[in-house]
Amino acid sequence: MLPSEKKQGSMLDRLTESVLRRIAGRTSRRDVLTKVGGAVAAAPAFMLLPVSRADAATAKPRPQSPFAAKAQAKDDLACDYWRYCAIDGNLCTSCGGGTHTCPPGTAPSPTSWIGSCYNPQDGNSYMIAYRDCCGQDSCNEVTCLNTDGDQPSYRPMANNDIIWCFGTGTSEMYNCSTAAVVGKAS
């Protein structure tokens, strides 16, 4: 579970976490030890230099796709809302539900596929679970097709064509899609 906006750590904490996550994703443990060791040794000198502070202030992850570069964080009824970077179908926000809420008369799927979207407001990327709401036919108010990271169905956890209505207790009829934040991706 994510901390709320108010409970988030300091800028430095978040930056450190972000940088470490990126390093972890790209390098081996031995590399990390070497680089961290080097950084620790160099830190007393570099931390005093203004240039390092300027670097720190601009070290936000950059948008990783054209969608992310244009995404907005204000209107969850629009297809360019940041967390819809890979959504395919009807926005539940337009069907009587919310970004992580199913409309009345439907039920959320316990399984989903996962996308990774960039939030322009805080400069972080988040893991998004695209859970379908099921049991009524298609809602059709606002329909979007975004495809960041969308892979074919032989990679089902990254595919937005599958009706994710397994085990809902309703029929597998698709009504709309939610986009729940399930963790930080960077």
Place this chain on the structure above:
Amino acid sequence: MTFPHSRNTKSSRAAILRSLLGGVALLAVTASARADEPIPQTEQSDIATLAPWSPHTLLVVDAAYQHGKDGRAYVVDADKGRLLGMVQAAYNPNVVLSPDASHFFVGETTWERGNRGERNDLLAEYESSTLKIVADEKLPSRALVTPKRNNLAISADGSHVYVYQMSPGSAVEVVDTASHKVTQTVDVPGCALIYPWGNSGFSSLCADGTLANVSIGADGKPSMTHSAAFFEPDHDGIFEQSPSVTKDGMAWFISYTGKVYETKLGADAVVSKPWSLQEGAGMKAAPDSSKPFEVTWRPGGWQMSALHKSNHELYVLMHKGPFWSHKDGGSEVWVYDTETHKRVRRMSLPTPSPMVGVTQDDHPLMFTTDEDTGDFYILDAKTGKQVHKMKALGGSLIFTVAPGEG
């Protein structure tokens, strides 16, 4: 006959005569104009029967995204641009045509009470001439996914229909079309889709970048082999809608960036070194997901490719876009010679289309759609010139099936 108040009897009679003659002439003209319309008689209701399907008779699948349980498959005469009939094809349906085009099969899903009650996954078989249902089998399951041609397939001799299921494990149900029974369900863990080859085999694309090749032996037992990994799904996935031919097991697997892996499917599938759609058109090859911002011509759409087998021509919907635009409709169709790997034609479309289809005869027609209006375009496949436009044929036209494709 008396005419009151006539002072000049002679001139009046002449006028009457002229008037009568005029009336007779008018009647004659009217009768002539309506010569084809018989005088109405008492009629009996009857039912139209379709002639044997020509190469230009085709099935058009409408997934009806806005009300998915009402999907349908239309039978269209592409020479005339006219609808010949339709059958229901409910909820993410799929369609295959028998090799002789005398029958077709619809995979569909219904619930007993509309949106609730017992789920029925069905394989309905229709006679092409009457559109009468001749078999209506209940399946163990079927994958509910926005329909792609390769979720349902038929063997070269029509003896087996293969149904992809995801429940949520991946498997392929094998249906004997003579007994109308599911003879077995073959697990294809980590893989999906069906690219059939010959009379008793199929391949699936897998998450690890390999092909799983399933042979069904004479004893009915399946055996599976895997090819070496030949693509990286994370960086440059292969389109599920890539075309293949069942008779000789040839497939043209097209990647997001536009690499074409010509493959001889079989128990020992052979994947050839890929060639590039862009290079075949005299351009630089497109980069993969490591450079997501680079805008160039790329393949994309839903049914984004079609094959004219005897002409060795690969039709690909192309658009200009960045890497993750693989579902953007094509503004143009680029046609390649599958032997020289060169682009031989480039045709602009009336509107960007998510699907392309082509007939298999010597005077091929090409099909596209406008997904906003549901208009169905029938084009000359050699020039791109519009032959017919069927206005608002359906809600979500996603692919076509024409005789001779398998």
